[in-house]
Amino acid sequence: MDINMEETEPFVLDNEQLALVRKQEARIRIRKGFLLIINSIVMIIVLFPLLYAVSMSLKSASEVYSSEFSFFPEALQFSNYRDAFNVAPLGQYIFNSFVVALSITIGQLISGALAAFSFQFLESKGKELIFALVLATLMVPGEATIVSNYLQIGQWGWLDSYRALIIPFLTSATTIFLFRQFYRSFPIALYESAKMDGCSNIRFVFQILLPLSKPAIGAVSVNAFINAWNMYMWPLLVSGSDRYRTVQIGVSMMNSVDSQSIVLMLAGVVIVLVPSLIIFVFGQKSLVKGLFSGSVKG
Secondary structure (H helix, E strand, O other): OOOOOOOOOOOOOOHHHHHHHHHHHHHHHHHHHHHHHHHHHHHHHHHHHHHHHHHHHOOOHHHHOOOOOOOOOOOOOOHHHHHHHHHOOHHHHHHHHHHHHHHHHHHHHHHHHHHHHHHHHOOOOOHHHHHHHHHHHHHOOHHHOHHHHHHHHHHHOOOOOHHHHHHHHOOOHHHHHHHHHHHOOOOHHHHHHHHHOOOOHHHHHHHHHHHHOHHHHHHHHHHHHHHHHOOOHHHHHHOOOOOOOOHHHHHHOOOOOOOOHHHHHHHHHHHHHHHHHHHHHHHHHHHHHHHHHOOOOO
């Protein structure tokens, strides 16, 4: 059986069409170039303080106090980082901050998941009002309650301990809100089917709900860890010894009248920034995905 194949001529643009295509491509290149320039300027503005701190931490004290501005150090003084650990128990401060940040993160994950489950899946009168009251606490600044919290912690005898640094932050309205918004994307039939199979509420949360909530867990973990790592005012009030002092407090105490202390403090600042940057760089996708995953129901 013979099949006759008609030969088709290749499509050729005339000069006018080619001019329009080139003009459109030129507009796209100009737009991309303009956006690249704007993004580069914004990136430089955002990163300049960090890069300047790194540069200053690698300078000698005489260069820092020099009247002539120089962004790059004449000689890299990596010994500043070694000296920062020698003049202060920076290792102990970093360990304390990790203990506090990890404990707060785990506590907020557990409490937030359980509270959000109650608001979303359990039927009770007034739960929407209670949830609104929980969200209303976001409008109360921390400075408004810090004195009362300090007095209460002092009455319990928790000052200068891990309990004072961790327990007041084991739950968060932001965490509850993020989990609840994510749970809204789950059909109620999922919970009803699990209950018909004899699944308890605790088992449903930890064996069914949380494994399906990885984006929300990632967002909450990054947000909780960075906030706990960067706490300053509360640890400054409740920690009075190097045994429980966090790294933010320890670095600020490295500044003294000694001219050498400024470069050591800057070295400590750079060391403090490293964990936060690592957590954010590796967790930014989970953070963005978790924040937007519950924005569309269904």
